[in-house]
Amino acid sequence: MSEYPIPKFHFQVDWNGVSLSFTEVTGLDIQQEIIEYRHGDSKDYSKIKMPGLRKFSNITMKRGTFQGKVDYYQWMSDIQNERVNNRRDVVIKLLNERHEPIIAWRATRCFPVKVQASDLKSDGNEIAIETIELAHEGFSLMA
Numbered sequence: 001m002s003e004y005p006i007p008k009f010h011f012q013v014d015w016n017g018v019s020l021s022f023t024e025v026t027g028l029d030i031q032q033e034i035i036e037y038r039h040g041d042s043k044d045y046s047k048i049k050m051p052g053l054r055k056f057s058n059i060t061m062k063r064g065t066f067q068g069k070v071d072y073y074q075w076m077s078d079i080q081n082e083r084v085n086n087r088r089d090v091v092i093k094l095l096n097e098r099h100e101p102i103i104a105w106r107a108t109r110c111f112p113v114k115v116q117a118s119d120l121k122s123d124g125n126e127i128a129i130e131t132i133e134l135a136h137e138g139f140s141l142m143a
Helices: 071-081
Strands: 011-015 018-020 024-026 030-037 048-056 059-064 088-095 101-116 129-135 139-141
Touching: 071 101
Parallel strands: none
Antiparallel strands: 011 018, 011 088, 024 059, 030 048, 059 129, 088 101, 101 129, 101 139
16 A cells, blocks of 8 residues: 555546546536434424435546547537437546556446637647536446
8 A cells, every 4th residue: 555645647538438538637526415304393403414415516527629529519419409318427547657547436427518619819839628518417436
């Protein structure tokens, strides 16, 4: 077991049977909603709290823009009329120095809710970065 925390810069995203490279992945969080309740004959003057439904943030992924790569826009177009058939599971892996997964998350039944082209700037010196935001029905740690 290592005594150092895992660096976050070495990761891989798999979807639809393909491994893709991204510069950034955000939104891997789970929130537990709270149910507050107090029954009428309670002697306590406070509510009790219980765990309710889970809530997941959208996952946002960024990558460089490449000529002829329009798969984000195609996927967005595909889900327009077929609301269920074109969802995909997405696996995000944090890798060690030997390129082996240390931690992996599986987001289930993902679909794009936002595709954003890079900002354009005539005096800029950066590469074009495109963004996709995915809604999903939950994610879990993989063994």
